[in-house]
Amino acid sequence: MSYLDQITSPTLLLDEKICRSNLQKMADKAKRHGMNLVPHFKTAQSHIVGEWAKEYGIKEITVSSIKMAEYFCGQGWENIHIAFPFNPLETKKLNELAKNQSISVQLINEAVTEKLTNELEHPVGFFIEIDAGYGRTGVEVTDFGLIEAILRKAKKSKNLSFKGFYLHPGHTYYIENKKKIYEESIAALRMLKNKYRTEYPNLVTRVGDTPGCSVIDDFGDVDEMGPGNFVFYDMMQVNLGSCSMEDVAVALAVPVVDIKKDRKEILVHGGGVHLSKDVHQEPDGSKNFGEVVYLNENGWEIPIQRSFLKSISQEHGIINASDELLTKVKIGDLLGILPVHSCMTADCMGGYLSMNGEKIDHAESVTGK
Amino acid sequence: MSYLDQITSPTLLLDEKICRSNLQKMADKAKRHGMNLVPHFKTAQSHIVGEWAKEYGIKEITVSSIKMAEYFCGQGWENIHIAFPFNPLETKKLNELAKNQSISVQLINEAVTEKLTNELEHPVGFFIEIDAGYGRTGVEVTDFGLIEAILRKAKKSKNLSFKGFYLHPGHTYYIENKKKIYEESIAALRMLKNKYRTEYPNLVTRVGDTPGCSVIDDFGDVDEMGPGNFVFYDMMQVNLGSCSMEDVAVALAVPVVDIKKDRKEILVHGGGVHLSKDVHQEPDGSKNFGEVVYLNENGWEIPIQRSFLKSISQEHGIINASDELLTKVKIGDLLGILPVHSCMTADCMGGYLSMNGEKIDHAESVTGK
Known part of the structure; x- marks a missing residue:
């Protein structure tokens, strides 16, 4: 059974392989x-x-x-x-x-x-x-x-x-x-x-x-x-040049609840209480609350055509969807969102799901704030 | 013993009297x-x-x-x-x-x-x-x-x-x-x-x-x-004209950890993981992450001279402090912050403290996200 089968609501995924690679690289650098x-x-x-x-x-x-x-x-x-x-x-x-x-x-x-x-x-x-x-x-x-x-x-x-x-x-x-x-x-x-x-x-x-x-x-x-x-890492760091998108080790899995093809919009359950309200600006001045990735059984892949969360409220997220995404997606699917600020997203979510379907602890899940 | 005596870290205060008055007013309006x-x-x-x-x-x-x-x-x-x-x-x-x-x-x-x-x-x-x-x-x-x-x-x-x-x-x-x-x-x-x-x-x-x-x-x-x-209610609603500052029923109690008089800055333990990153703009374009109130045994009072959180990071908050506040405050005091967006702050904090020192439940304290 894939880890995806147990997800029905917004869930923070943690890819151990990527996280370990980030730890390894920084440890090597420090040693050097x-x-x-x-x-x-x-x-x-x-x-x-x-x-x-x-x-x-x-x-x-x-x-x-x-x-x-x-x-x-x-x-x-x-x-x-x-x-x-x-x-x-x-x-x-x-x-x-x-x-x-x-x-x-x-x-x-x-x-x-x-x-x-x-x-x-x-x-x-x-x-x-x-x-x-x-x-x-x-x-x-x-x-x-x-x-x-x-x-x-x-x-x-x-x-x-x-x-x-x-x-x-x-x-x-x-x-x-x-x-x-x-x-x-x-x-x-x-x-x-x-x-x-x-x-x-x-x-x-x-x-x-x-x-x-x-x-x-x-x-x-x-x-x-x-x-x-x-x-x-996270999209803020990608934009700062600290890392590439492939280095981001967490993605928020969000259920697709509606699609408006004419507006190129996808509505997902995933908002400020999950991601936090950290935001970065696109070159054209529009807001970006996280980058869409496609989930699969082993984790996620980065799309060729970009899609991103253009607005969020407490629980709602609206994706500015590429044509590629609009062709693939249907209501009831899960998408991944690479967060703008992973520290805040992890704190909001208070826990992770690994790619082999295991829960990974976070202080907030135990102690409350 | 005052409810204040049990606070050592960021704590969300809920004033039952104000909250009940808000409920009463809206119930009366609906009835009318x-x-x-x-x-x-x-x-x-x-x-x-x-x-x-x-x-x-x-x-x-x-x-x-x-x-x-x-x-x-x-x-x-x-x-x-x-x-x-x-x-x-x-x-x-x-x-x-x-x-x-x-x-x-x-x-x-x-x-x-x-x-x-x-x-x-x-x-x-x-x-x-x-x-x-x-x-x-x-x-x-x-x-x-x-x-x-x-x-x-x-x-x-x-x-x-x-x-x-x-x-x-x-x-x-x-x-x-x-x-x-x-x-x-x-x-x-x-x-x-x-x-x-x-x-x-x-x-x-x-x-x-x-x-x-x-x-x-x-x-x-x-x-x-x-x-x-x-x-x-919250400061966003005050700024929208929905209510007055006196109607805001929650305030985040934050410990003062440093004071820089020359810069008119007060550093508090209280940041994005407590308040959320919702922000509103002052008329001069500067950012405001919450308004300072003075805590007392019965709740809080609104200062004559305004002070507000001008920047926050994950756990840090920096207050743009009035002369009045700088005269009163010392390291180790508690200040109150009226949040910009109370729904998000409550969700971040996952619980409240009442003015008689009792804990008030929030879904997040029980279920996690």
Whole structure:
């Protein structure tokens, strides 16, 4: 029986072969550059995908909330890093977690450092997050006053230990010149390493974002890379040039519920609650919420003539259909949609179906939000 | 102990008082117009909110998927209508559901009507969905050929019974002149009722969308209204003029993790996985992902000086902060965010916390997606 026979409603498919190939390629790349790969598991949020990752030598992971860290606790990870400015309201939960699991957090201000200094009951590592131009979070790269204030406060705690500097150059998502961003990021991390390594000889530097880690081939002396999305990739990454459509490891299977040939429209059950509302723009300015692929017993194939989701609402999706698709499709068929942003789609769906019909876990299916 | 004391991570608050007032107002309006209110529960997706609704005379509800219908089954609803073009892959599930629950579905083509005619094992009602200008789904209002083909096919089934015409004028969400849309919608439904009521004397007409049902005061001879979002409202509806900010019944509580006074920015734990990525545009073209409110022991208050979420990623939110807010706020505080699109936020969060600290159910917390 094909995995397709068990699908009657929107279902997120995960192609293990493609996912493993993505893991393998990034692990090889890290190795080639002498770097430690610490993938960000906010994308897959899955124990099973975690087990696959271990086969490529991955020993530590990153997550983006304490809840996600809780999910991965006890799964044999040498360390789980929470790459989000630590939320001081969760200090008690951190103490619980750090009892039995090596954990590190991210610090960017004195207030939270002080709270942890006073209240931590178990050893916890920390990175200082550095902002070298992205502008979302982190200590500005030249704000040595703040860096040193954090280090000073942390030194008072026997439980807090400084691991190094973390830099997420997220502007690779919207600025063309990724090489320049990486030159700046590498230079910033090198400068900080040189400045602080006498005092902290074991400090490491980490850089991480999928567009950069996918295409850059000079990481200077940065020690670790922490991309997340690469395990699945998605249409946003295809459009950024990080990967090809063949590298996208997840597709949302959607049932066809109506066809309007005259308008070249296909109505599917598949909307914002399944895919999320992430969108990219076609060259002509129209919106694209995901690319159509044809499902078969082994996974999916990429059509010669493109079709894509041109609009979605909560549960509805309307496909702008090619002539090729209109010839093949009938009501009651299933189509595949390669998502614009796979991290969000996976979080919406809270679980996957493999090509051999097995369920693959996702944190959301167990813990709720 | 205040409900606030139990919050350490992003949490969706539901103010019962505001929600009940929204239910009361819409129930009163329906009554005033001699209409039956059949709210769309894709917004709340909650048994508890369903119980509140019953107190205002609501006896039937609408949902948007068979999975959601399953959630509301056995809760004493006189009928559950699935307002989505029926997905033929779910015929078996429909048969299961219709054993013990009065159900109606939506039909817009012959293929699915034929399938149900052949395979239905229990009585199920159906509406024909009409498209009178929105362009998302439905039979075009003048396509009598298709309407009659559906009716003819359905007549062959002893289990399928025609209930009437359903019209969702969703273009009220982006076209200013809602009065004109309603005049056209009412005229379309009246024409269809007149044309088919000799053959189907009990047929009803239903119109439903929150912007229209909130502001229109002439529903002609339409029998039923089916708005959904009004139970909670949200910033999109405030901006459409459907309600005031005081009518928004849900707010996402988010922890403050960093403050950058010089940039007037506050970093919170609250992003796309909590709020969804729905966005509206400020008059100056900048993006707004939700409006800041100040939380207190009884709920929240609307600030004099506005602050709003100017950007979000998967878990991060950055607030464009007013001077007033910057004076009050400190790291570790909780702020409230009135969402842009409450249906999507509720679906992301899968549950609510009431002002007396009690958990309120949501379908997603139980069934997964």
